[in-house]
Amino acid sequence: MARDSYQEKLETLQSDVLYMSEVVTDRLRMALEGMAQKDDDTAWEVIDGDDEVNQLYLDLEDDCIDLLALQQPVAGDLRLIASSFKIITDLERIGDLAANLAEYTLDAERDMFPEVDIQAIGDTTIEMVENAMDAYAESDVDACYEIAGRDDDLDDRCRRASETVMRDLIETEIDDATADDEVEPLMQEVSRMLLTVRDLERIGDHAVNISARTVYMVENDDELIY
DSSP states (O other): OOHHHHHHHHHHHHHHHHHHHHHHHHHHHHHHHHHHHTOHHHHHHHHHTHHHHHHHHHHHHHHHHHHHHHHOOOHHHHHHHHHHHHHHHHHHHHHHHHHHHHHHHHHOOOOOOTTSOHHHHHHHHHHHHHHHHHHHHHTOHHHHHHHHHHHHHHHHHHHHHHHHHHHHHHHSOOOTTSOHHHHHHHHHHHHHHHHHHHHHHHHHHHHHHHHHHHHHHHHOOOTTTO
């Protein structure tokens, strides 16, 4: 493989990884919009679209393997390919979590926790993923550390949201006279909300993972990875 062709393939790899991130963040945004509007059609579009995300992942995985096998890259090129491979794994998992959010929309029966601003938390996670991918595109190490720092705030917001849900459950009057058909929907909604918060927190973790791999790619520094 000629060197110029090889460099073109590396550039194409990065471009394709960025395209995958756009697809994934679009699906995440759609999942949150579907949840806000209780739109089953949008939820199904996200769920059905997960196959596309999975196929993008498999195609890019093949590209990474081909680049490693055909050129035996060293130093910076090797770190670029290895980091890109890890990043597409995080993106694929974010796609899975977006599909989870869409499934929760299909299961939702009523709004019980208006004081928990899921949309605001979701907007933060989308921004973190987009910023992490911008940092990957621009080799911006400072931005990567800034994203990692913001994850502490996201974790705190998710913790407080979960505590609010549990406090509301504890304060709900349930006794022996409460019918089972009242208790079961309540518990389902509590579970759905806790799972939603958990999955949004995990998306933030994946944004940090992407940032960590970018730092490694640019500076051969694994500080954020461990």
